[in-house]
Amino acid sequence: ETADVVILGAGPAGLVLGNLLQASGVDCLVVERADAAQVRTRARAGFLAANTVRILDRHGLAEGLHRRGREHSVCEFRTQDGRFRLDYGSLGRGERHTVYPQQELVTDLLTHYQDAGGRISFRTEAVAVVGADGSRPEVTVRDPDGRPSRLSARYVAGCDGRHGAARRSLPPGAVRRHHLDHGLSWLGLLAQAPPSLDAVGYAVHPGGFAGHMARTPEVTRYYLQYQRGQAADAWSEQRIWDELALRMGAAEYGALHRGPIVQRAVVDLESDVLEPLRYGSLLLAGDAAALLSPSAAKGANLAVLEAEILADALVDDLAHGDARGLERYSAQCLPYIWRAQEFSQWMLRLLHGPSGPDAESLFHNALRRARLESLRTSRSQQDWFAEHYVGV
Ligand code: RFL
Numbered sequence: 001e002t003a004d005v006v007i008l009g010a011g012p013a014g015l016v017l018g019n020l021l022q023a024s025g026v027d028c029l030v031v032e033r034a035d036a037a038q039v040r041t042r043a044r045a046g047f048l049a050a051n052t053v054r055i056l057d058r059h060g061l062a063e064g065l066h067r068r069g070r071e072h073s074v075c076e077f078r079t080q081d082g083r084f085r086l087d088y089g090s091l092g093r094g095e096r097h098t099v100y101p102q103q104e105l106v107t108d109l110l111t112h113y114q115d116a117g118g119r120i121s122f123r124t125e126a127v128a129v130v131g132a133d134g135s136r137p138e139v140t141v142r143d144p145d146g147r148p149s150r151l152s153a154r155y156v157a158g159c160d161g162r163h164g165a166a167r168r169s170l171p172p173g174a175v176r177r178h179h180l181d182h183g184l185s186w187l188g189l190l191a192q193a194p195p196s197l198d199a200v201g202y203a204v205h206p207g208g209f210a211g212h213m214a215r216t217p218e219v220t221r222y223y224l225q226y227q228r229g230q231a232a233d234a235w236s237e238q239r240i241w242d243e244l245a246l247r248m249g250a251a252e253y254g255a256l257h258r259g260p261i262v263q264r265a266v267v268d269l270e271s272d273v274l275e276p277l278r279y280g281s282l283l284l285a286g287d288a289a290a291l292l293s294p295s296a297a298k299g300a301n302l303a304v305l306e307a308e309i310l311a312d313a314l315v316d317d318l319a320h321g322d323a324r325g326l327e328r329y330s331a332q333c334l335p336y337i338w339r340a341q342e343f344s345q346w347m348l349r350l351l352h353g354p355s356g357p358d359a360e361s362l363f364h365n366a367l368r369r370a371r372l373e374s375l376r377t378s379r380s381q382q383d384w385f386a387e388h389y390v391g392v
Helices: 012-023 036-041 050-058 063-068 102-115 237-247 299-320 324-351 359-377 379-390
Strands: 005-008 028-031 070-072 075-079 082-086 097-099 119-121 125-130 138-142 148-152 155-158 176-191 200-203 210-214 220-226 261-275 282-284
Touching: 005 012, 012 028, 012 102, 012 299, 036 102, 050 097, 050 299, 063 102, 075 359, 082 379, 102 119, 155 299, 176 324, 210 237, 220 237, 261 324, 299 324, 324 359, 324 379, 359 379
Parallel strands: 005 028, 005 155, 028 119, 075 200, 155 282
Antiparallel strands: 070 097, 075 082, 125 138, 138 148, 176 220, 176 261, 200 210, 210 220
């Protein structure tokens, strides 16, 4: 089989790219390892930035999120010094989040793509990209029966995440990987329970960070800072709820709405950026291009932004013979990625402190307290926060 653009991965990056290419008449094929049902139900992100919604609007891909998503604009910090709220929707640029579960966005994108005649092969795993240094790259794949075959393309878009075939196919030294392991882990939870507060909740507690994020009226995401290496099922549901209640100050601020934990996964907090985001005819977008710690909810938003930039560049080249957009692609995306990394890192340091009783830990914790205090009291700090929190 052949296509002008073979897209690896049907996540937000791959499906936005597929939709935009399809709408411009560029011949493309999406190759996805999982089956369609898995793609439609994988719960992950949920907070879409205003710019992400503008991009999806521009291409007629936002109908579902306008119908079923909910606007969100308040976050609450809970610390040993008390709690405070930031109505970030009326600070900074006055932008809000749209809360829309990622699997619903992916489902909308997939439906739209297939209705427009877009081609996608599910249960087909990309094994490697070969010949990316030339003008006729190929993707070796294993079809649903495990049979190997080859797809040839003019360009391959690596949208297959951090463990995908695109990253694995980069020859040593071709691309630089900037990498930071934050040494922290979160237990990410989905609870079958309504949200416990009408805000994003960030609890900074001596026992560790805890987070609360609305998803739908029936399902809420929580995070608990968790010991690195500990199995996801090490804690009972009772222990999880008790720990969430403790760190979030439920005794003082109101009980949490408890319910069955329907999903749990350990996330080791790591960040990386590949530079450049291109190796010959292989282009990277989304988590394949850069991994962000989930502290500031930037990953899915960057994926959509990069997919739009990449689609424009590919259309310019394939439909109009103008390769300048592709030459600029990496340099155009990297400043957005690094700014998102910087803010995510700032959030991480706001939310976590070293736990030891040694002088250095105490110093860092005092700094963190000062940082929170300045966020609570300084209008210019709040404007800065709001601008970066909702922006990409
Ligand atoms: P995805 O969504 O991981 O999609 C990649 C797709 O590629 C497929 N694949 C392959 N297909 C063929 N051959 C192979 N060899 C393949 N290897 C992989 C996979 O099956 C999959 O379908 O990447 P994409 O499109 O780059 O999108 C990135 C986002 O999904 C990611 O950044 C966010 O989910 C990160 N993230 C969050 N981002 C936000 O903006 N806001 C949030 O609130 C937020 N919360 C989160 C998150 C990520 C989380 N996890 C699980 C890492 C919460 C969590 C718990």
